[in-house]
Amino acid sequence: MLDVAIVGGGICGLALARSLAAKGVSYALFEARDRLGGRVLTVENPTSGLRLDLGPTWFWPQTQGAITRLVGELGLEPFDQHDPGTALLMTDPEKAPAVQSAPGLHGGAQRLKGGMAALVAALAADLDPQTLHLGHVLRAVRDCGEAVELCFETGEGEIKIVARQLVLAVPPRLLDRDVAFAPTLPDFVSAAMRDTPTWMAASAKAVVGLADPPIWRAFGHSGNAFVVHDQAVLGEIFDACDAGAERGALGGFFALPPDSRAAFRSGLATLAKSQFAQLFGPSLDAGELHLQDWATENFTCTQADRAAGGAHPDYGARAFSQPLWNGKLFFGSSETAREGGGYVEGAINAAARIARHILPQQETPMTMEDVAGSPAERNARCLELFHEWVASRRAPAFAAYRQRLNFALSHGEREQLTQRAMLGAMEAIFADALSMIDELPFDHAGVAVERGRSDLTPKVQAAFDGFIQALLDAIIDFNRTSCALSNFPQEHKPAKDYVSATLRDIGAAWREFSLEANSRLIAKQRTPVDA
Template sequence: MRLARSLQQRGGTFALFEARHRLGGRVLSAKSRSGLALDLGPTWFWPETQPLLTGLITELGLSHFAQHDGGTVLHLKEADKAAEPVNGPPIHQGARRLAGGMSRLIEALARKLPPTAIHLGHELMRIVDCGSHVRLIFATETESVAIEAKRAVLALPPRLLIDHVGFFPALDDATFEAMRNAETWMAAQAKVVIAYDQAHWRDKGQSGNAFVSHEQAVIGEIYDACDEGGDRAALGGFLAFPPDLREAFNVGLPMLMDSQMVQLFGAALDGGEQHYQDWATERFTCSALDRTTPRGEHSEIANPMLRRALWDGRLHLGGAETASHAAGYLEGAVNAARRIERALARAATEPPAGRIAAIGEEVSGNAASLAWFGSWVAAQRDAAFDDYRQRLNRSLATQQREQLTQLAALGAMEQVFAAALQVLDALTFDMRDVAVERGRSALMPEIQKPFRDVMQSLLDDAIAYNRTSCALSNFPFEHKPSKDYVQAILRDIAAAWQEFSLAANRLLLAKGDALRQPTSVSS
């Protein structure tokens, strides 16, 4: 929805399709009988570490308040004993909540969109690359609907794409594997929020935060879910039971959850108003792999293969799990939207990757040549990462064990620099009025400028790829490169960039010298 809003602001033509009969996906807020908003999906945002989401909330003018953390934290370690108070820093570390629930964010974004552009109850079944456009086939309750578009953005978890969507032609193996390995954040979890007549725990000096770690734990983590003033009271919690156990105890689960709240906070919490959501049962949230695979260590940086434009830029993966930062979180969703927004804007100006022949005849004028060159360099991001991946895989195949990332990243950037010299040589520059100071052409800053983003992008993608690569898990220095190792890689790339800059400057000076050579005429 963030991407749809940006397209709306730019005057773009778009349509938004949602499989459910509501917007928001994992964002879901219920209402208690007293009118209190109860978040059954994402609940918090952190201004210090989530600037994109915070900026969007500010832009939309949404009210928010600090998560209540003051008071005693409880820890229930044994099933037949009382909970113990624990000391420590605030549990939620500066978290804030939206007044009225996180669904207010979805509602505010939806209000900015034309109603005719939103299509609920459309489940994507197939997507076909038709060369100049894509065709999307949706299933509704009554019929199959075919839509054609210049480009498509699939803003749902990659594993759900594997479960539900057919791609024609099939995606390449590396992209498919990256999708398969992208765990859907919180997909197999369940959450309960229980409303009460008043915040009895606050009256006792308790924060509402509690942890239950014994083997029979029903709710593993609990927090205060009251409104800003605490007048309308609730506690929220994440279930400790795995999906199969929740299913087995389905009938008795409300009683078990109620009993645990009483054990923690006292008899006053008996019989609260329960609102429960098991995300593992949601077919549009939890994939088969998410449900059956034990939850691993969550990585906030997704495999960069998920951020590549597919089918010559006609298809983009845009779910929160594809983000380069805060993958899986709402911040990651906004991060992914901004990435695709920039990609769509570039698509109108970038030349086809690798096209060099005859450009001297097509592009004339220094400003036009520099702009074309900058677009060409920007278009090398994916090519550079592909080259890095191939070099890394070749090194692994030949059982090389030292400096894998360093050599692959350097080789990939050197290849880009070599191709860039060919492009510069083919471009037309009028050097007659271009200043040269201390042997350096005045055009050089513009020649060098676009490489900064490409070099940083390659390094970021290489590190993210390494962290998500099973093949590198046996190479700890490569799997999670140290700060010193990254600095060494940067120094190598910087040296190669300097060599390119010197060669590019010599090429421009030679072009100028050629223009100044007297023309001889023979009879």
């Protein structure tokens, strides 16, 4: 019998399999597609000789530690996303685009030599090929008491596998649509599965490669462009050259929603290439174009995802954080991660979380004994650690704001861009802060509670003193110099009433965080451990 069955051959499943293999745990990995990588998809472009990403493309070393460490560990070669130069902003299909300064538009993002598929290949290289099974579509899962039974649909018919533990490294919404669970999952888990959007599911991306060097750089352009008029085909465009830039390449995200893309399916590639050429010159007409519409992928997109839109979701629902079926059933995929959810970073963090459960000797949560001294001294140390953690989240909060803002712009959003992006970034920080409170071994025995409020609560709240205002100041400064926001006066230079409305929303999120933090601190009622 297998120790662990992993369903899903994307980054999360591969990273977990690599961790298990290193510890000698018997496992098998099952993937529905005929390739590994999931939403990571890198294509060869013969015209340019480049490998171009049609799925995840970037990672941010300053804020995404898990993927940065893994890239170094695997010996992969990162390089900076090209940003120097001016960006183009097209607001009218009949007029030439405006040229504006836009330094550091991608916020220090990096890419990988050979594309993101280089990460997939490096992870798979550490695995026994006989443990990898492609073309296996999971249809049913059953709790058998001491084990879990899986039923797969394959090209050779139905097969059943039994394992002691099961990891579902698949976006939760796909599992809710496609897999029958016996017994049925708790209502709160099923609801979380339905309510968790699959990242990228409704997106489409085009890349074009050239035989010639990137001509836009010769004219001082970065390759970044935003198209915000109603006839836009591609909403956001970026330089997709490799580190050497001997051949030119551009990438772009479609502004058209899934239904519109379906209506123009036969001419979609022509429309995309035409927009590249309109922005950066007729030489783009000679390029070789690749297009990937993730909304047409059954193993990525559900009907609910096709209808979805908006800002970056707040991933990492608590329903996915703990195993079910007496420790036999785990939920993975990037969407289950609190930190980096939706990105490759989140997939790696989800794999690490599951590995900590299956391989508890690797990284165990901090315990009371890890913080020496009396209960008061231990609580003081926990508060110190919490304050240090909050201080470390200032840069990631701003990076999260920019990522959410860019996502909203590339998806054609027009209203309350700053307000929604900042609120989403802060809500994610508050969710992570609650997780930190769970992990730190506060000892509430002997701590006073007055009118339902723990004496520890204001000390936890104090860690955020100045945090929101500093983030707001950084956002306003950034917005004033943003090329992408120059056509949105309310966002470019937010008025006082708009700033006040934004702060009211964040204030409501802060109150919710404070109440939940207070509840969790009081719940840490334990018998004091002698020093």
